[in-house]
Amino acid sequence: xxxxIRKSREAIIGAFIQLIGEKNFEQITINExxxxxxxxxxxxxxxxxxxxxxxxxxxxxxFVQLIDSCLPCGEQALFPxxxxxxxxxxxxxxxxxxxxxxxxxxxxxxxxxRLQAVLLRGFDKQVDMxxxxxxxxxxxxxxxxxxxxxGMIEQLVTRATTYSAAELAEQVWALMERxxxxxxxxxxx
Amino acid sequence: xxxxIRKSREAIIGAFIQLIGEKNFEQITINExxxxxxxxxxxxxxxxxxxxxxxxxxxxxxFVQLIDSCLPCGEQALFPxxxxxxxxxxxxxxxxxxxxxxxxxxxxxxxxxRLQAVLLRGFDKQVDMxxxxxxxxxxxxxxxxxxxxxGMIEQLVTRATTYSAAELAEQVWALMERxxxxxxxxxxx
DNA sequence: CTGATTGTGTGCAATACTGAACGGATTCTG
DNA sequence: CAGAATCCGTTCAGTATTGCACACAATCAG
Numbered sequence: 153x154x155x156x157i158r159k160s161r162e163a164i165i166g167a168f169i170q171l172i173g174e175k176n177f178e179q180i181t182i183n184e185x186x187x188x189x190x191x192x193x194x195x196x197x198x199x200x201x202x203x204x205x206x207x208x209x210x211x212x213x214x215f216v217q218l219i220d221s222c223l224p225c226g227e228q229a230l231f232p233x234x235x236x237x238x239x240x241x242x243x244x245x246x247x248x249x250x251x252x253x254x255x256x257x258x259x260x261x262x263x264x265x266r267l268q269a270v271l272l273r274g275f276d277k278q279v280d281m282x283x284x285x286x287x288x289x290x291x292x293x294x295x296x297x298x299x300x301x302x303g304m305i306e307q308l309v310t311r312a313t314t315y316s317a318a319e320l321a322e323q324v325w326a327l328m329e330r331x332x333x334x335x336x337x338x339x340x341x
Numbered sequence: 342x343x344x345x346i347r348k349s350r351e352a353i354i355g356a357f358i359q360l361i362g363e364k365n366f367e368q369i370t371i372n373e374x375x376x377x378x379x380x381x382x383x384x385x386x387x388x389x390x391x392x393x394x395x396x397x398x399x400x401x402x403x404f405v406q407l408i409d410s411c412l413p414c415g416e417q418a419l420f421p422x423x424x425x426x427x428x429x430x431x432x433x434x435x436x437x438x439x440x441x442x443x444x445x446x447x448x449x450x451x452x453x454x455r456l457q458a459v460l461l462r463g464f465d466k467q468v469d470m471x472x473x474x475x476x477x478x479x480x481x482x483x484x485x486x487x488x489x490x491x492g493m494i495e496q497l498v499t500r501a502t503t504y505s506a507a508e509l510a511e512q513v514w515a516l517m518e519r520x521x522x523x524x525x526x527x528x529x530x
Numbered sequence: 531c532t533g534a535t536t537g538t539g540t541g542c543a544a545t546a547c548t549g550a551a552c553g554g555a556t557t558c559t560g
Numbered sequence: 561c562a563g564a565a566t567c568c569g570t571t572c573a574g575t576a577t578t579g580c581a582c583a584c585a586a587t588c589a590g
Contacts, residue, residue: 156547156576159379181537190348192578197539345546345577370567381548386569 159201163189165210173193173253177207177260207260214250215270217243222274231278231334238321241308245317248309255306264302272298297331343355346388352378353385357395363443366396366449397426397447404459405437406432411463415470419525430497434506437498444495453491461487467522486520 167188171180182203186193200206221243222232232240244251254260255267275294301324307313308320315323328334356377360369371392375382376397389395410432411421418438433440443449444456464483490513496502504512517523 154548154576155379155381160577182539183537190344192344193538194540194579198576202539271565343546343578349547371569372567382568383549383570384547387546391569 157199160189160191160195163191164196164199164206165213167290168206168210169250169253172259173249176258177203210250211254211263211266213226214247217247218270231281232328233334234322234325237325237328238318241317241321241324244305244308248311251305252307252311255310264306267305268298268302271301275301275333293328293331297333300327313315349378349380349384350388352380353388353395354399357392357399358439358442361448362438365447366392386433399439400443400449400452400455403436406436406457407459408463420470421517422523423514426517427507430506430510430513433494433497437500440498441492441500444499453495456494457487457491460490464490464522471522482520486522489516496510 164185167185168180171184180203182193182196185203186196189196196206200209204297216241218240221240222236223238224236254263272294275297276290279290279294304320304324308315308317313320353374354375354428357369369392371382371385374392374395375385378385378502389398407429410429411425411524412426413428429512443452461483464486465479468479468483493509497504497506502509514523
């Protein structure tokens with residue numbers, strides 16, 4: 153891709169994320185975004201039809217990154233590991249400014265639901281791949297986990313917890329094991 | 342000026358100053374500069390004939406800034422004040438990375454001399470404006486001060502002293518008074 | 531209400547940037 | 561030494577960006 157396109161998009165997205173962290177999405181203007189990105193206003197319209205499109209693409213990009221962060225081990229592992237979970241939480245920690253702003257009360261409407269939906273699809277696929285229901289109603293289990301995980305993420309990115317990303321990852325990993333979402337450790341007889 | 346030109350120049354200068362701080366000027370390549378600036382190699386040649394021109398323009402810009410920093414009080418003051426001197430040292434402190442790199446042993450050849458020359462011209466003008474020689478050979482006094490000030494600047498920007506920019510400014514101001522380079526304070530009789 | 535201000539989305543010609551190519555110089559590397 | 565690799569400085573056609581213009585909508589202050 154042309155270097156100019158990359159630079160412009162990065163600048164625009166960066167400015168947008170900054171602004172999201174500073175004020176309500178509705179009162180962000182294209183002028184502000186262009187100014188902050190040090191880019192002509194026309195350039196913004198060249199890449200995005202309006203600020204809703206910009207928001208949408210921004211969210212999509214982050215969700216792709218998030219999903220990607222769940223299996224970074226060269227595709228060799230089909231299931232998350234303690235290691236990959238640490239990596240995911242590390243990613244969330246690094247991008248906390250965006251996720252926190254989007255999740256905030258007056259942040260991006262329905263963002264929490266979209267995040268939850270992404271997590272739900274992830275868990276759903278995971279259960280399908282494992283093949284075993286293990287005595288639980290699948291829909292309930294998956295819903296349960298998606299909601300819980302969304303909450304954990306919110307705690308992390310809004311700095312509402314004193315636990316570090318690594319500590320949180322460790323705790324959540326234990327919960328995943330307890331809920332039989334990952335290959336079980338054999339209890340020593 | 343076209344926004345693209347501003348952005349490109351800033352990126353190139355920024356990359357160049359970074360590199361100056363990392364390695365010998367001679368072994369810096371145009372490729373590196375372009376890469377670091379996230380700019381096409383051709384763009385560098387669009388603004389600078391070669392790296393020597395880039396260096397030259399970079400030095401010129403900094404010297405203009407430096408001179409500018411000496412009288413920031415809206416041109417109302419003809420002579421430096423304790424306040425303006427603090428401002429100047431603050432400026433040097435903020436741009437220490439460049440000045441230190443340029444002054445370094447294997448930094449920019451003859452940079453120290455050019456800096457000294459700038460300071461010399463400044464002091465010379467200052468003595469002329471004051472109109473009074475006060476019993477000193479002007480050339481000697483000015484030379485003396487320019488050399489001394491260059492040394493002070495080097496101390497500051499290379500972090501060779503534990504004194505802060507403000508402390509240094511205060512001390513140097515006292516020396517300026519002692520050498521009758523500024524309007525004298527009346528000794529209380 | 532009215533005029534002023536600010537934002538939106540679109541269109542346009544001018545232009546700065548890009549990437550690729552090239553020949554030639556210099557420097558590694560075996 | 562020979563060949564590979566890197567850098568230089570230039571050219572060029574294609575493209576993204578710019579700044580300005582416009583008409584229109586929304587918001588706001590008097």
